[in-house]
Amino acid sequence: MKERTKKILIIAVVLILQSIIYIFVAKNKSYIHIDEAYSFGLSNYDKIEIQDNKDFYNTWHSKDYYEDYLAVQEGEIGDFKPVYENQKNDVHPPLYYFFLRICMNFTNGHFSIWPGIILNIIIYAFITIFMYLILKKLFKNENYADIKAIFLAFISSIILASLSNVINVRMYSLSTLNVLITIFLHIKLFESKDFNVKLFLAIGASALAGVLTHYYYLFFLATLYIIFLIKFISEKQFKKLLFYTLALFIAGIISLIIFPYSLQHMFFGYRGQGVISNFENISEIIPSIYSQLYTLNYYAFNGLLPIILLIMIVLFIYNRIVKKDMNFDKDIIGILKIICIPTILFFIITSISSPWKVLRYIVPVCGLAFILMIFCFYKLLQAGFGEKVSNILICVFCCIVLISPFVLHLKPELLYDDKKEIVQKLSGDLNLPTIYFFDSQKGGFLDDIYIFSKLNDSYIAKDIDYTESNVQKIVENKDISDGILIFINDDKDNDSIINIVKKALNLDNCDQLQKLNVCNIYYLY
Secondary structure, X not given: OHHHHHHHHHHHHXXXXXXXXXXXXXXXXOOOOHHHHHHHHHOOOOOOOHHHOOOOOOOEEOHHHHHHHHOOOHHHOOOOHHHHHHHHHOOOOOHHHHHHHHHHOOOOOOOOOHHHHHHHHHXXXXXXXXXXXXXXXXXXXXXXXXXXXXXXXXXXXXXXXXXXXXXXXXXXXXXXXXXXXXXXXXXXXXXXXXXXHHHHHHHHHHHHHHHOOOOOHHHHHHHHHHHHHHHHHHOOOHHHHHHHHHHHHHHHHHHHHHOOOHHHHHHHOHHHHHHHHHHHOHHHHHHHHHHHHHHHHHHHHOOOHHHHHHHHHHHHHHHHHHHOOOOOOHHHHHHHHHHHXXXXXXXXXXXXXXXXXXXXXXXXXHHHHHHHHHHHXXXXXXXXXXXXXXXXXXXXXXXXXXXXXXXXXXXXXXXXXXHHHXXXXXXXXXXXXXXXXXXXXXXXXXXXXXXHOOOOOEEEEEOOOOOHHHHHHHOOOOOOOOOXXXXXXXXXXXXXXXXXXXXXXXXXXXXXXXXXXXXXXXEEO
């Protein structure tokens, strides 16, 4: 009992420490991505796009108007209808948005990114626990297996990919947890000698949660199913195969009962059609995989992956020639296959099918890729130099992984710490009447809705003729004695637009401020 209590205390300390790190990193996040704006809006608003409001364009609005899209208002607490209806009309299943909506209910009508961050921090506590449980399976024949497992689980929780996942208010943190739970349960199934109905039910439940979080999860699950299909058939365990298949089939039926629009999204929606077209574009398959390998190297290994692979190749050759000791336990090899094959195939398939070659689509397997590489690295070191030396070298390597972002100036994705100063200015001393000359062909309003939730008075001028009279009509009855802010989402003729505004409003000076996500900002005075 004392040993169990000690393990729980160590895990608790690790979870507290990683949460402190997450909070510290998240405090430096100063802006949001368009998809994060969608996360808040789709969990809360009565439609997908705030721009669909009849009074959105060509009208002055206060910041409350935009906060209404991003935050749950007092009279909306307990109303979860937007969660379902918006996902029905969008491209994702609703589970993550349901949890986000619960957290958003505590914001008192004002937008804050912290409900999403806190939700992700909670999810990552479970991610670290399941990573620890998976690593325990890999280290089960090792000395100090628990210590090694929790140590690597902690390191995997604070690599750049994990930090990026925590501060990105999207469903990918929950999808990462779904993947880890599914892997762990399948390892249990691999190890199980008996017929375990509860385990099949748990696998079905995890599959249900996974498909209701993100459709790419099915790539991972399908690979695992094929692995176990082959295993059960070869071992003539047809009863297990029947119940395993039945559990996943029932999970699929329940998911369609809960959210029947999944079929429309996957097979007939624009995102589903995009996946199919990406696979048909053969010339882009290799470049897509290469691009995401670069992303994996940057965010999971801090650019050190080529060095790790080179060292591992040298160790492998050395062990084969000199030591001739490369025997892995049969069960460990089986567990490695269960982790490795779905991870690799998920990475390849999502790299090809994703509409943009960015971290978020591969992030559910970044932690797995990291621990797989480190575990294999450790075993090669152990075969060549013994356990004591390999323990020291892996600790040194993990320290290098932790330190290298500071040395190489690497940052988590979507931190936006470079926008901190401009956001403070526009929220404070430069919180002036603002005109956004908006080109609807270029779009991208939600890319910068965050700053509009800070501005006291703003006007979205959609596709207007840039004339002095139109500018004068817009600012009629507005106090611009301290100047005015001009936002433009088109780089074609910004100088001429600014000159027209200066003439129309008798303003002499213009300072071009820092660009936001898609807006060029000018301060005229």
